[in-house]
Amino acid sequence: MPAPTEQLDAVLAHVDANLDQSLERLFALIRIPSVSTDPAYADDCRRAADWLAGTLAAIGFEASARPTGGHPMVVGHAPAKPGPHVLFYGHYDVQPVDPLPLWNSDPFEPTLVPQDNGDIHIVARGASDDKGQLLTFVEACRAWHAVAGALPVQVSMLFEGEEESGSASLGPFLDEAGAELKADVMLVCDTDMWDDKTPAITTMLRGIVQEEVTVRCASRDLHSGMFGNAARNPLQVLSEAIATLRAPDGSVTLDRFYDGVKPLPADVAERWKRLPFDEEGFLKDIGLSIPAGEAGYSVLEQVWARPSCEINGLWGGYTGDGFKTVIPAEAHAKISFRLVAGQDPEKVRAAFRAHIRAHVPEDCSVDFVVHGGSSATVMPIDSPLLQKALGALSEEWDCEAAVAGTGGSIPIATVFKDRLGMDSLLVGFAKFDNRIHSPNEKYDLSSYHKGIRSWVRILAAFAAAETERA
Known part of the structure; x- marks a missing residue:
């Protein structure tokens, strides 16, 4: 044959x-x-x-x-x-x-x-x-x-x-x-x-961790004129906690988040350099111009080879037409992490929950819902x-x-x-x-x-x- x-x-x-x-x-x-x-x-x-x-x-x-x-x-x-x-x-x-x-x-x-x-x-x-x-x-x-x-x-x-x-x-x-x-x-x-x-x-392929967070403060929605200042606002609590997830240099601040993350292999980095990739055009096509990931890494490295944290949704209180002066009883967010080889999804999940809990006052509560996770390959x-x-x-x-x-x-x-x-x-x-x-x-x-x-x-x-x- x-x-x-x-x-x-x-x-x-x-x-x-x-x-x-x-x-x-x-x-x-x-x-x-x-x-x-x-x-x-x-x-x-x-x-x-x-x-x-x-x-x-x-x-x-x-x-x-x-x-x-x-x-x-x-x-x-x-x-x-x-x-x-x-x-x-x-x-x-x-x-x-x-x-x-x-x-x-x-x-x-x-x-x-x-x-x-x-x-x-x-x-x-x-x-x-x-x-x-x-x-x-x-x-x-x-x-x-x-x-x-x-x-x-x-x-x-x-x-x-x-x-x-x-x-x-x-x-x-x-x-x-x-x-x-x-x-x-x-x-x-x-x-x-x-x-x-x-x-x-x-x-x-990057891995992923997906979490939904709910912060609860007062037992009911409150009038912001009658309770403002004195009553804790869960939207502020959650927003402040989320704001601490990224450092000014674009890195993720979770404890031991980068454990296991290795530099890009030299042969792979060399191949990527030969790719006809326009960093400026990549961002310009979506109306942006300044890379927001970790400083010191190219755009390709940021989206392919480095782990990330993104806010996918944030809501609470009144969001309908007009205006309602309310302090909501609870606030919600959906957060995802993209992972690279060497990172353990469950360790990242645990570090995220510990980070959020550390920013929630004692008289408030926080709950989490798992929305999936997988390792990088x-x-x-x-x-x-x-x-x-x-x-x-x-x-x-x-x-x-x-x-x-x-x-x-x-x-x-x-x-x-x-x-x-x-x-x-x-x-x-x-x-x-x-x-x-x-x-x-x-x-x-x-x-x-x-x-x-x-x-x-x-x-x-x-x-x-x-x-x-x-």
Whole structure:
């Protein structure tokens, strides 16, 4: 049998010749309104899971839609082969479409919209997040199966139906099926390209801690003329406490907050310096000009490699039309921390609560509500599979693929790292203007096409890595 590298050109040609059919399959999946957060769409989520299981079975996978306490999990396994075993993760559920009047077309009827640059936008809910991205990998496997009769490496698939609504069933499912899903690396296609022409692999994800705080002072709302000065105001108490969370230099003041935080590795810092990133333009695009993070760090380092603290909401008292002179009985805030490798979410949570309690007077009380948390994850830059994937992407896109971080958090990567010891390669083909979660979500046809071709090359490169090792 020819080596995968010898079959690569034929597989890529198959992708090109069958793009219209690949697009029709994407349309069929998009037309299933698999909104996970709304019980009214439970049957549609099941239909989407069954559709994917049938699609995998048709290209040589042993596949099934497996029941959970919520929406089904789709699991597929291709026949075992020598070399690395990869697990591809994606999600078939989508966000609600509201507000519907802001859509230019039916959210679940894909529309092709030509662009001035010659590209075409696929407009529909889920076109980018995550059905289009998910199918780039499935279609790459289809092309390998059609041309070679098998995949070049061992591949398993896991498609979730609750990513957009909290992944409540994922933990229990991994308790049952974790050993079956364990592989050498997890592949995730739910991230962005660096720019319109430069692919990227995201190697750093920040973790997160989310807390809701309520400070209570008086037993009821008070007239500010009759009780002002004498009665403690919870809005002032909470505001003063929150104001002490950041120092003038932008650093976070929690006790031992930076324990475990290491400097950015030199090789990563060097790669980031080569990225075509405009710090001034990054802030100018949102109407700002002065970086607000830790002094002494670049904007990229501030949003990718340094931990942060942000106030996400602050409220209390009267906020309606007109004016009401009231001292409220309670005040509320929602605070989040983005974490980097080496930080323990629960230690950060405990330090935050201790910090707030230290600023609340004895005759007042404070309560906390947990809104989730996860650790940061980092893919080693010297990972052989990472290097092979970078080479494959660079070959397909005819430029050096970027090694990127992200300021956001993808809890699924932490879950698989903690439970199964698997690193994640996050390779996405979305663009920054894809309007995910918003009306008129889109996916560029060029991203769909070259995304399929990119995965074809990555799988071949993984197979070549095993040949070289042997």
